[in-house]
Amino acid sequence: MSRFVLVACSLLFSLNSFAAALMVSEQYVRATPPHVKNSAAFLTIENQSEETVKLVSVSSDIADRVELHTHISEDGLMKMRQVESILIKGHNSVQLQPGGYHVMFLGLKNDLVAGDSVDITLYFDNGDVIETTSPIQKITMSHKKSDTKHQ
Numbered sequence: 001m002s003r004f005v006l007v008a009c010s011l012l013f014s015l016n017s018f019a020a021a022l023m024v025s026e027q028y029v030r031a032t033p034p035h036v037k038n039s040a041a042f043l044t045i046e047n048q049s050e051e052t053v054k055l056v057s058v059s060s061d062i063a064d065r066v067e068l069h070t071h072i073s074e075d076g077l078m079k080m081r082q083v084e085s086i087l088i089k090g091h092n093s094v095q096l097q098p099g100g101y102h103v104m105f106l107g108l109k110n111d112l113v114a115g116d117s118v119d120i121t122l123y124f125d126n127g128d129v130i131e132t133t134s135p136i137q138k139i140t141m142s143h144k145k146s147d148t149k150h151q
Contacts, residue, residue, distance in 0.1 A: 051126065
């Protein structure tokens with residue numbers, strides 16, 4: 001019996017170590033004025049593993065659709081476009097931020113009020129899933145795009 005417990009504990013420790021290779025921080029969701037049907041979430045994903053991974057989808061029950069987006073410059077205009085995935089190289093991080101990559105909520109079911117929070121689930125191409133609770137915040141000038149480059 002004690003051998004079984006030792007093996008089970010070793011396996012559990014290995015799984016927890018593997019899952020900890022991807023970490024989410026600095027997450028927040030943009031508050032909306034009344035009756036606005038779209039919003040965005042911003043966060044940092046850190047990949048502490050050797051392997052490159054991709055964020056391939058995101059889900060939340062606050063909207064009809066949840067998509068990964070970026071901004072591009074086209075014909076002198078900034079345009080928002082959906083992307084299939086966001087690459088996070090090994091031992092690197094990517095910031096999802098205003099003016100760059102972000103999570104887009106389309107068809108919000110309710111107004112997003114500053115001070116509340118949103119449950120978001122991130123899915124990666126290696127099978128990892130991260131569930132996070134993100135505070136809803138009013139966007140101010142302090143949330144402006146930084147000079148950090150995406151990898």
